[in-house]
Amino acid sequence: MNFAKLAMRRSLCLAVILFVAAMAAEAHHSFAMYDHSRTLTLKGTATKFQWSNPHAYLEIDVHDAKGGVKHYTLEGTSINMMQRIGWRSNMIKFGDSIKVVMAPVISGEPVGLLLEVTLANGETKQLGVPASDTFKRTPEQEQRP
Amino acid sequence: MIPAKASRRFSRRIRIIAVGLLTLSSFSLAYAQAPQTAASIPDITGSWERARDASIPAQPQPPLKPQYQKEWLAKTQAVREAAAKGAPLADRATLCLPEGMPAMMGATFPIEILQSKGQVTIIEEAFTQVRRILLDRPQKAIDDVEPGFYGNSVGLWEGSTLVVDTVGVRENVVFQNAPHSANMRIKERISLGANGILRDEITIEDPEKLEKPWTFTFGYRRIPNYTLLEYICEDNREYADEKGQQKIRVAAPENPGK
Numbered sequence: 001m002n003f004a005k006l007a008m009r010r011s012l013c014l015a016v017i018l019f020v021a022a023m024a025a026e027a028h029h030s031f032a033m034y035d036h037s038r039t040l041t042l043k044g045t046a047t048k049f050q051w052s053n054p055h056a057y058l059e060i061d062v063h064d065a066k067g068g069v070k071h072y073t074l075e076g077t078s079i080n081m082m083q084r085i086g087w088r089s090n091m092i093k094f095g096d097s098i099k100v101v102m103a104p105v106i107s108g109e110p111v112g113l114l115l116e117v118t119l120a121n122g123e124t125k126q127l128g129v130p131a132s133d134t135f136k137r138t139p140e141q142e143q144r145p
Numbered sequence: 146m147i148p149a150k151a152s153r154r155f156s157r158r159i160r161i162i163a164v165g166l167l168t169l170s171s172f173s174l175a176y177a178q179a180p181q182t183a184a185s186i187p188d189i190t191g192s193w194e195r196a197r198d199a200s201i202p203a204q205p206q207p208p209l210k211p212q213y214q215k216e217w218l219a220k221t222q223a224v225r226e227a228a229a230k231g232a233p234l235a236d237r238a239t240l241c242l243p244e245g246m247p248a249m250m251g252a253t254f255p256i257e258i259l260q261s262k263g264q265v266t267i268i269e270e271a272f273t274q275v276r277r278i279l280l281d282r283p284q285k286a287i288d289d290v291e292p293g294f295y296g297n298s299v300g301l302w303e304g305s306t307l308v309v310d311t312v313g314v315r316e317n318v319v320f321q322n323a324p325h326s327a328n329m330r331i332k333e334r335i336s337l338g339a340n341g342i343l344r345d346e347i348t349i350e351d352p353e354k355l356e357k358p359w360t361f362t363f364g365y366r367r368i369p370n371y372t373l374l375e376y377i378c379e380d381n382r383e384y385a386d387e388k389g390q391q392k393i394r395v396a397a398p399e400n401p402g403k
Contacts, residue, residue, distance in 0.1 A: 032233040033232065033233055050380070052379045052380050054241065057382065078376075
């Protein structure tokens with residue numbers, strides 16, 4: 001099988017997976033704008049945890065070794081869904097040191113879909129993203145920002 | 146000293162009064178909990194979640210007339226392709242709009258059913274959607290119902306099945322992207338199965354757009370001790386751009402939420 005055929009088959013498979021995922025989410029808007037092929041792990045400082053619907057948002061500042069700061073906006077799921085899996089609004093506070101695993105937005109902006117958070121107390125929590133297994137996790141050492 | 150015979154008579158009277166009071170109080174308690182008196186009416190009050198049970202048939206595509214079917218297939222294809230490219234099309238949920246009927250019965254989030262005198266109320270947690278089914282009343286003429294998200298619903302218990310008729314759903318409130326006319330009628334048969342699964346068999350009648358009535362069924366399972374949560378669609382940072390694509394605002398707004 002040549003490469004083009006293989007790539008086509010792969011993208012077809014992906015389309016089917018995405019369609020099924022979209023059908024599962026039904027009434028909710030799509031997460032298709034996020035890259036399903038890789039994740040980024042960020043360690044940073046929480047500047048805002050917005051507890052709202054349709055989705056929660058987490059704002060974080062990520063400091064690099066040269067003293068620079070990059071700000072990221074991370075989209076969560078519905079706070080109703082989050083509450084049903086044990087989330088509370090006070091779990092992330094301004095200034096908390098946290099680690100997140102996110103799927104970056106395809107457009108390249110500093111935005112991501114939040115898949116997992118390690119809270120300041122060391123506890124790791126998932127976000128309950130529908131069909132979250134369709135987001136391929138990248139091991140931390142292989143990541144490119 | 147009270148003679149033994151009088152004492153027995155007295156205690157028998159006390160027993161009769163006590164039994165009478167107990168019967169009366171349990172009667173009024175039962176009345177307060179289930180105003181419908183017919184024994185066949187099931188108690189469906191409480192919280193339910195969507196159940197994809199084997200007894201529920203798979204949902205068929207809308208049997209649209211050929212000219213609408215073509216548009217529907219093109220739209221479905223466009224939605225699918227846009228999502229596969231990572232540039233999804235915005236939809237009504239992007240705009241924070243509630244689903245309306247019949248989509249809300251799909252229960253993306255849990256629903257709560259309340260049976261009260263002359264009315265069955267259904268609340269869907271997502272978007273805090275509420276529909277009221279007025280019992281034992283004639284349906285209005287479609288022209289007498291102002292078009293809305295939920296329409297005008299009337300129902301009656303046929304034995305243990307709640308039969309509901311809904312008209313007056315706005316034409317831009319669509320389910321599965323299927324177009325409908327202002328004359329659409331939604332018929333429902335809601336019944337509780339022996340397996341504890343509540344079924345809502347929905348039939349959409351719309352001779353202007355459909356070749357034949359479109360029937361599908363949603364199933365629900367009870368969630369004991371679950372209280373529906375608040376849901377206000379307050380700040381969707383995703384929005385529809387001028388091309389109808391779903392985009393995300395990067396900067397945080399001043400102060401929605403906390």
